[in-house]
Amino acid sequence: MIRPIGLSASGLALMLLLPQAVLADSDLPPWSERALTEDVDLDALAASEEDPIAVLQPLGEKLFKAKFTTLDGAGRPDATGAIVPTKVRRKSHLAFQRLAGMDANACASCHNEPVTGGAGAFTANVFVSEGFESADFDTIDPQFSNERNTNAIQGAGLIELLAREMTADLRSQRQAVLTKARASGQPETVALETKGVAFGTLTAGPDGTLDVSGIEGIDDDLTLRPFSQKGVFTSLRQFTVNAMNDHHGMQASERFGADWTGSDDFDGDGHTDELSPGQISALVAWQATLAAPTRKQDLPDIWQTAAKEGETLFGEIGCASCHIPALPLESLTFQDPGPFDTAGTLRQSDVGMPLSYDLGTLDWVKALPRDAEGRVLVPLFGDLKRHKIADAKNDTFGNELLAQRFVARDVFITAELWGIGSTAPYGHRGDLTTLDEVILAHGGEAAGSRKAYAALGENERQSIIAFLRSLEIAE
Template sequence: MILLGSLGGPLAPAMAQEPTWSERAIRQRIDPATLAGPLSAEALAELTEQGRALFEARFTILDGAGRPNATQAIVPTRSRRPAEHAFQRLAGPDANACSSCHNEPVAGGAGGFVANAFVSEGFESAEFDTLDPQFSNERGTNHLFGAGLIELLAREMTVDLTAARAEALKEARASGTEVRRNLTSKGVDFGRITALPDGSVDLGELDGVDDDLVVRPFTQKGVMTSLRQFTVNALNQHHGMQPDERWGTRWTGTADFDGDGHDDEIGAGEVSALVAWQATLPAPREIAPQDAAWRKAAARGRDVFSELRCTSCHRPSLPLDSLDFADPGPVDTAGTLRTGDVETPAVYDLALTEWAGHLPRDAEGRVLVPLFGDLKRHRIADTRTADLGNETLAQRFVERDVFMTAELWGLADTAPYGHRGDMTTLDEVIRAHGGAASESAAGYKDVTEADRSALIAWLKTLRITP
């Protein structure tokens, strides 16, 4: 592991002088005041290297790892009983490092079944010590490659949807009549709204997005707005490292909310470095296999994918106008650093990365993000095919059998499959599709064995390329 103190770049003064063999994972802090405006290629490279070191760091009690008097809840919540164990697989902390779970095929990747996380509804105290599904949902670990592009797409889609709402309200007020408006962005249909002259909006026909029209692209339920929110939550839940932007004095009145004797365990600068590293992870790619028979089968498989209308949800690409990733972002809520909390957000230009040059563009110059997804929630199970509706605890107001469309890029390197990671083959998870995907799943079962094999051959060309 590269020690953070050895990296150079925008570091705050060193912590108390310690020998190089110290068991602290964090030796120096990153001054968030130095992260403002567009970062140069050199500065971005330094910051992302610091983020990589933090992602792979094995936090210790000397850093403040553990939360003896706090819970995993996203709202800072005191524990009702003393922690019995430093680590607890169900309610956490359950990992030393981010890379303990995100590690296949490399750091930032997915995790095997052994790395499953137990996810509560989130707002409650989250003190449970049972596998009973009424208390938590067991989830597989998603990969993070291409995550910066995903968040940028979600931000632009949110702008489109909220602008449509504003236009409909303006028209309703001016005309004195209700205005019904379709909500679409980047070719994805999110249903309809009806704006009323009194300024209210009927949201009864929304489809696959929250009532505030914010597209939340992260986690399998689509309930996390940003990499920053995901990172802040995970640091506390999985490691017991409390970022001060949520658990610090501003919000809780104390610098040591979890009562472990360590103040301000993770600063805004460290969170920013983690966000920068995740945001600049390369986009997965479609890699043609060297084997001629595989290439031929994969070419047919891509056609089968389209013929079965899998592309209605797993869209091959979505257009992106800008590669400028601002941090903090524009739509986070209290408890995560927001645009208004800083004088000038940092901007990470993803075009400075080597991998961005491989991304295709359309005739208008927009980047075509090859995610094979739509950043929308769908009902994915029904009474006939219930395998992917295997959760009983609703999360963040999202119904139990409703999940985000899984982006398929990187699929070949992220087995096992399904929300719980309990399906070992692609054939299994395709057959398990119900609800909105039931026709495609039925079509898959009806095609020839050769076409099913060809589809698998193509899916296994969607690779993570670090």
């Protein structure tokens, strides 16, 4: 029996999702194979006194684990997996297609190691392309797509909050240099830096023009996009809307609905408005509140000693210049939709009031260290910046042939290392079996650190491995 969840005393917040083809919930048999049975009225929830985390988290977990069926609208016979709604040029006769998709019917079928929301084995790899070409290709030739391993999403809410603050800071610096150039009547240059991470330089002319040629590791609009291995998704919401279509053929109305495509069944599978804004919000809430990775407890003395030495060496050989141990976070308030969600994703202007989650109420957040200013120190071992990590001498990470969202094929966002002890195999393709292999695969901007690592003695290298293997996703 389908039931509404989390109703407040006033009856606000939640209601059943019942597409036109479905009768009242009492008419559905208890063995129904539908996965989508509940929805959230976002405006009612925002106006109520309900804790949005308590309301949305359980539904988000249920949706993340759900195995979507054709009764829910799984499949996209007329649409590609592209982030921009795109019709297929020739249809596949296959319902599931491991290469061009749809390639899964549950989020948890790939994000499952060592826990739900975690990483995935090589067998769960996906093939990423912009999806503008045929949806029917049956080769792993890299000229058609880039093969990617599954990222873990633990701690993703804090990652997005860091990116939001850094974006706002960089844009404030842009405005300041524009104001300075207008006042001085001559070009002015600012060194872009936020939370200790440098993003090159920006020059403003007195006429309001901007020279963006000196910007490094971020798009020219100064928006940090912390999600995906290339760093091309701004928010968990954007990531979720895209993944639901790409991997499951489940299309969110906020991108694929009539307002943007002129159709409420863009993928032509006979199901309209397959995912509501409320259901996307539930998925976002669950991901945003996943506990951040931590460190292994109760290690034997020999491991503790080695890990402590390894962490010191990790910094000394330069790895921590990109894999920064911790970044400070000012605010723990997570709004959904977020301030940088744009067209094709529900925006703050589309709702009466965005939902607001206080991540500071979560026990695992309370346990995180703080600096002298009271800011939470997010122990991500990353910098949210893109880097070139391949070169002619070491092209292991330069094996992709297709650029993604205009990011060069040998450029990737710094992988956050928290939890790396739980997420083997390694590398963006998941084809490196040991941490030693993945460190030695670094080239480009990381070549110096890789050479320094390679020059260490065996015991010193093993201590770095001991340190990295102590960073885990708790089970």
